[in-house]
Amino acid sequence: MIIEVNNLVKRYGDLTAVDHLSLAVNDGEVFGLLGPNGSGKTTTINCILSLLEYDQGEIEIFGQPMTPESYNIKRDIGIVMQNVAVYNELTVYENIDYFCGLYIPNNKLRKKLVLEAIDFVGLDEYSKFYPKKLSGGLLRRLNIACGIAHKPKLIILDEPTVAVDPQSRNKILEGILELNRQGATIIYTSHYMEEVEHICSRIMILDKGKAIATGTNGELKAMINMGEKITVQSNYMSAEQLAKISQLPNIVSAEHNSPLLVIKSSRGTNNLETVLDFIKKERIQHSKIYSELPTLNDVFLELTGKELRD
Amino acid sequence: MQVFRLCLKILKKQIPSMLIYIIIFLAIALIMSSATANEQQQDNSFTRAKSNMALISEENTPLIDGFKQELGKVANFVELPDDHEALQDALYFRSVSYILRVPEGFTESFMQGENVQLEKTIVPNSISNTYIDLCIDQYFNTARLYVQQMENISQESLVQYLKSDLAVGASVELKTVSDQSVNHNYANYYFNYLSYSLLSVLILGMAALMLVFYDSELKRRNACSPLSSKSVNLQFILAILVFTVLSCLIMVTFCILFNFKNSLNLNTVYFIINSFVFAVCGAGISFLIGNLVKSHNAIPAISNVVTLGLCFISGVFVPLELLGNTAIKIASFTPTYWFVKANNQIAELTQFGFADVEPIFSSMLIQIGFALAFFAAALVVNKKRRFD
Ligand SMILES: Nc1ncnc2c1ncn2[C@@H]1O[C@H](COP(=O)(O)OP(=O)(O)O)[C@@H](O)[C@H]1O
Ligand SMILES: [Mg+2]
Numbered sequence: 001m002i003i004e005v006n007n008l009v010k011r012y013g014d015l016t017a018v019d020h021l022s023l024a025v026n027d028g029e030v031f032g033l034l035g036p037n038g039s040g041k042t043t044t045i046n047c048i049l050s051l052l053e054y055d056q057g058e059i060e061i062f063g064q065p066m067t068p069e070s071y072n073i074k075r076d077i078g079i080v081m082q083n084v085a086v087y088n089e090l091t092v093y094e095n096i097d098y099f100c101g102l103y104i105p106n107n108k109l110r111k112k113l114v115l116e117a118i119d120f121v122g123l124d125e126y127s128k129f130y131p132k133k134l135s136g137g138l139l140r141r142l143n144i145a146c147g148i149a150h151k152p153k154l155i156i157l158d159e160p161t162v163a164v165d166p167q168s169r170n171k172i173l174e175g176i177l178e179l180n181r182q183g184a185t186i187i188y189t190s191h192y193m194e195e196v197e198h199i200c201s202r203i204m205i206l207d208k209g210k211a212i213a214t215g216t217n218g219e220l221k222a223m224i225n226m227g228e229k230i231t232v233q234s235n236y237m238s239a240e241q242l243a244k245i246s247q248l249p250n251i252v253s254a255e256h257n258s259p260l261l262v263i264k265s266s267r268g269t270n271n272l273e274t275v276l277d278f279i280k281k282e283r284i285q286h287s288k289i290y291s292e293l294p295t296l297n298d299v300f301l302e303l304t305g306k307e308l309r310d
Numbered sequence: 311m312q313v314f315r316l317c318l319k320i321l322k323k324q325i326p327s328m329l330i331y332i333i334i335f336l337a338i339a340l341i342m343s344s345a346t347a348n349e350q351q352q353d354n355s356f357t358r359a360k361s362n363m364a365l366i367s368e369e370n371t372p373l374i375d376g377f378k379q380e381l382g383k384v385a386n387f388v389e390l391p392d393d394h395e396a397l398q399d400a401l402y403f404r405s406v407s408y409i410l411r412v413p414e415g416f417t418e419s420f421m422q423g424e425n426v427q428l429e430k431t432i433v434p435n436s437i438s439n440t441y442i443d444l445c446i447d448q449y450f451n452t453a454r455l456y457v458q459q460m461e462n463i464s465q466e467s468l469v470q471y472l473k474s475d476l477a478v479g480a481s482v483e484l485k486t487v488s489d490q491s492v493n494h495n496y497a498n499y500y501f502n503y504l505s506y507s508l509l510s511v512l513i514l515g516m517a518a519l520m521l522v523f524y525d526s527e528l529k530r531r532n533a534c535s536p537l538s539s540k541s542v543n544l545q546f547i548l549a550i551l552v553f554t555v556l557s558c559l560i561m562v563t564f565c566i567l568f569n570f571k572n573s574l575n576l577n578t579v580y581f582i583i584n585s586f587v588f589a590v591c592g593a594g595i596s597f598l599i600g601n602l603v604k605s606h607n608a609i610p611a612i613s614n615v616v617t618l619g620l621c622f623i624s625g626v627f628v629p630l631e632l633l634g635n636t637a638i639k640i641a642s643f644t645p646t647y648w649f650v651k652a653n654n655q656i657a658e659l660t661q662f663g664f665a666d667v668e669p670i671f672s673s674m675l676i677q678i679g680f681a682l683a684f685f686a687a688a689l690v691v692n693k694k695r696r697f698d
Pocket of ligand 2: 038
């Protein structure tokens with residue numbers, strides 16, 4: 001077990017930012033904390049790192065209790081904060097060298113690691129740049145390089161892709177998977193479900209400081225009673241036909257807002273086939289037909305009654 | 311030493327803005343230096359000219375007679391009535407530039423080894439008076455040595471000793487006189503003005519450093535590392551120390567370079583000690599400001615207000631006498647005042663006995679007191695800031 005959090009409570013006055021939260025992260029996982037803004041992800045991370053005092057709960061990392069003085073634990077953690085934390089007075093290279101140097105005193109080894117990190121995040125051309133001269137995406141990459149250069153066993157990334165261009169975002173996500181392949185355990189927080197879905201092997205969904213569901217992508221989706229969503233592009237159909245569609249087995253609802261017919265099904269097999277058969281039989285004119293599996297947003301919607309997106 | 315090196319790098323980034331203050335300072339110092347060099351050349355041509363003085367002795371003793379003879383070598387005596395108004399007029403119309411009064415009982419007290427003073431009234435800034443001062447110091451300092459070393463020495467034999475001593479030294483003496491005519495005016499001015507530049511540099515550097523150091527995101531990020539907060543703080547303090555000492559050292563070095571001729575004496579040592587004491591105080595002020603300031607843009611403005619204000623009221627730019635009593639009273643609540651005061655006292659030093667340097671050390675002690683107060687205030691502010 002890499003991290004074990006038991007019954008963590010953190011209050012800010014009347015607000016309970018983390019509410020009796022327990023979680024366990026296994027060796028080699030990419031563990032995702034998914035939740036909307038303000039759901040308590042950062043607070044949870046800060047408690048885990050002993051940056052905040054908490055009201056209740058126990059936290060163990062690498063099997064040892066985590067305290068502000070647990071320097072041996074900290075040595076093996078890489079942290080990428082939600083807010084970029086780099087020195088404007090230092091260049092890209094110097095920043096990475098500084099943060100790496102907090103963990104690796106040996107100059108020769110450090111130099112090698114820093115160069116690797118620069119290469120890893122693709123900042124080779126910018127190593128002499130000062131942070132002020134970097135775009136948002138590049139700055140995030142620098143922030144990541146500063147956190148991972150020392151090759152830690154455990155890497156915690158708190159929303160590392162906020163306000164990042166798609167190109168940088170993909171590079172970051174691929175990089176995280178690569179770090180995981182190289183053996184690091186990852187904790188990744190985000191409010192973007194696509195990202196979490198894409199890279200995390202296990203996900204905890206947070207809302208208002210509470211864990212509302214934990215599991216693999218598939219497990220989470222299996223928790224809800226919703227199957228695929230089928231969309232048909234069709235300019236015309238009769239009200240009668242529409243009513244008939246809703247009566248098909250496993251179909252929960254069907255709505256036609258020309259030119260789109262959106263059909264929601266509950267869990268089951270062959271839902272798409274049933275719909276297709278019906279359309280053929282009724283000779284409903286159509287162009288594209290496509291089906292989407294439920295997303296984590298649907299999971300969130302069903303569990304909390306509200307959308308995950310802001 | 312990651313944090314230490316980081317601090318130095320951050321400080322290095324501030325060099326351009328600090329350089330402005332240093333360059334202005336050095337430019338003024340150079341101009342001053344050439345100005346005083348001219349003054350000193352005139353000085354030499356004065357050596358042979360005797361100045362006019364009045365010696366009013368309320369007693370007649372062999373010691374004073376011997377003194378009169380020695381004094382006659384450097385001054386012409388002018389007879390004046392012992393009348394306050396007449397004396398004032400004589401000074402005013404420059405018929406004499408120096409009036410020396412030997413109070414009654416002087417000789418007796420002196421022979422007993424007591425610390426007694428001659429009363430002098432002078433035309434200010436008259437260079438020729440220096441020779442009279444020197445002559446007086448030399449005569450009585452030597453005499454004091456005899457009195458201290460030989461118990462119950464009679465006045466007559468004392469005068470004999472003095473006569474031969476001062477005569478033996480006569481040919482040498484002329485040289486020592488011109489060497490001794492070390493003009494501390496330049497050093498005095500330089501070191502007074504140093505407080506302004508040093509303070510500016512310290513505030514600029516330290517405030518910038520602390521803004522970075524106390525940035526909450528960066529602090530948090532550093533707290534995630536295996537470096538203990540104790541080690542971080544120690545390295546930070548070390549960096550401040552190195553910065554302070556280095557800044558002070560650079561400025562002091564320039565003074566000695568510009569004023570080398572006049573620098574090889576104890577006065578310079580005291581000037582330097584005083585500067586370092588003041589630097590500690592400046593570090594305290596900067597530390598406090600660093601704890602109060604919230605943005606990079608505010609630093610130069612705050613630095614200017616504080617340094618100009620402190621230095622103006624403490625007589626760095628304008629002699630304190632011109633500012634009036636209220637100003638002096640207010641000024642005595644500033645460390646710069648005590649720095650300037652100590653400098654002025656050092657410039658006057660010709661003897662370095664404990665009694666002579668004691669007032670200087672008390673001025674320095676007061677500066678250290680200020681330094682402690684500033685550091686304490688900074689810690690309080692710091693604590694408060696952390697709770698907010
Ligand atoms: N220092 C603080 N003081 C008071 N409330 C805070 C503080 N930090 C966070 N909060 C509150 O705690 C809740 C959780 O915040 P946070 O952990 O930052 O959420 P997330 O990272 O998921 O966006 C939010 O409602 C936020 O307003
Ligand atoms: Mg957050």
